[in-house]
Amino acid sequence: MKVTIKDLARLAGVSITTVSRALNGYKDVRPETRRKILELAKELHYRPSGIARSLVTKESKTLGLIISGFTGSRKGHHFMFDIIYGVIDQATECGYDVILAATSPHQQKAVPYMELCQRRQLDGVIFFGARRNDVYLHEIINASVPCVLIDVPIVSDRCSFVTVDNRKAARLAVDHLLLQGHRRIAMINGHQEAYVSEEREAGFREALKQADLDEPLIVYGDFEEESGREGAKKLLETNPDLTAIFCASDWMAMGAVNGLRDLGKRVPEEVSVIGFDDIELCRYVTPALTTIHQPRYELGSKAAKELVTLLRGEKGKGIVLEPELIIRNSTNWS
């Protein structure tokens, strides 16, 4: 059977209290008593019950990682796994377990956010994949459980966030294109329910304006491949003179490349394409995709770290990671 603190007490001939003290490293225990208890504990493979402990300490030492909106499309792999891994690594480091929960806008209406948290007594939550109109988003902000949002820049008493500098990232991309001599640059943005889309568009506009280029060409997709293909066709139809496209995701960039091919345009000879995310695929397609790298593992690990900070009672300050331009072969001016 499972050995409890009570068993240890009995076998060691001391009280439960003393065992508890000895195990938790209190100073007021006679060295010999402690030694005896520790020995016994090891011998009997005693494992304190986190459940029982949580009940009294009010801490579950468990974090929730809630992923929203991935049910349908399975194209998020590259992104998600690294984030998950980052979260787990850091959480483990800090002594926390991680419960993974997947949800969708649909489910959110059925199961209130706080139910998820309180049922498991989650100490804190990391939320990824939020859309503007997500039910949870509102619940989270005025909930009592600390939360770190990934890619949604909100800071409050119990909330903080982690994201990359999407505005800067977009400028990086566009500046690269400008540097190569492009003047007619279009953008295929993601859907406007994502916060990152807003920032990326802002960066796009800024960069263009700074180069005295006006009337930005923008169409919107859904981050998926097919929408990139359609976007590219739509753009070229109305603007045949266009020479470069900045896409808000690598998948849309792939789609765009294919769309351009359908139109008989060569990439990058006639039209340059730049993506966003730096998923593994980029290196392997032809032409290899120039893109903006997002530090995914860090996105996760920093989120966990920030959450632990919040849990300590300190105020969150929001964390903005640096994007990085990765130049490959889909952008060229020759």
Place this chain on the structure above:
Amino acid sequence: MKVTIKDLARLAGVSITTVSRALNGYKDVRPETRRKILELAKELHYRPSGIARSLVTKESKTLGLIISGFTGSRKGHHFMFDIIYGVIDQATECGYDVILAATSPHQQKAVPYMELCQRRQLDGVIFFGARRNDVYLHEIINASVPCVLIDVPIVSDRCSFVTVDNRKAARLAVDHLLLQGHRRIAMINGHQEAYVSEEREAGFREALKQADLDEPLIVYGDFEEESGREGAKKLLETNPDLTAIFCASDWMAMGAVNGLRDLGKRVPEEVSVIGFDDIELCRYVTPALTTIHQPRYELGSKAAKELVTLLRGEKGKGIVLEPELIIRNSTNWS
């Protein structure tokens, strides 16, 4: 503050017992009393504490998903995310939460398997990424916590497994090659610490023998790209007449394709290459990779389902999923 069952009892003017009964749908509660309690519960947003409940029921309603050996290489994305998702979906469906834990052979020596389980009172565990000499593997088998192993065909009192029919998968691959007229077929297998390698090699040998082709050519890699490249070179060096290579992973297949190119061989014109796993990349590289598809999401969801079966006290019978040959452009005889 948090509202407990005690509060409900007080406010409803009944005892705790009655509240508990009403909430858990017992029959022996006056309809009116029940209505009143339920109403109150909803109104006050009462959420039962899973922690407290677990303490008495001995069930945490939590599954552990332990992933081993992914720390270093990040090439497991495609595979892992789908499995994770499958597990979560199915677990949620069955009323279980999932705790995700990453471990490595190194950590396994530090933290005993049962510590992980007992600390969180895991009801059951799904283990992925086991190697032959994994410390946990042995611990798991004679542990008291039910476990489903992914890709390790072991069935015991409290253990079961889920895997694809790797042997058949290998035969599928080789038969395809044979059908295209290949006679000199080599294999780049994964490392021998993986159970799947054994099966795939067996299938490879079987298929060859059945075609009266003997002296199988086999080299071993580590499932990663670079080892595929090296493997291909090694093979061709000693067997210049070889016309097809069966690789135990898509990454090794990619590597093999590049290795062949380095040698001036064209794929598939001179040498055909077939991979294993059907990661997304396959569709996008040139030439698109012929491969064996593994139903990853099902691997996860079936594992969760099987675990729940085990939890119900029923015996596990092991689940073998069907592989599927996906023909693309890296195998051709012309």
Place this chain on the structure above:
DNA sequence: TTGTACGCGTTATCAC
């Protein structure tokens, strides 16, 4: 230095 006693939020076993 050590032990007593209580409480954490539930469920379960009895009585009434």
Place this chain on the structure above:
DNA sequence: GTGATAACGCGTACAA
């Protein structure tokens, strides 16, 4: 139908 009361395994004032 309903209500005391005892667990569950542990932490911690308060005493001794």
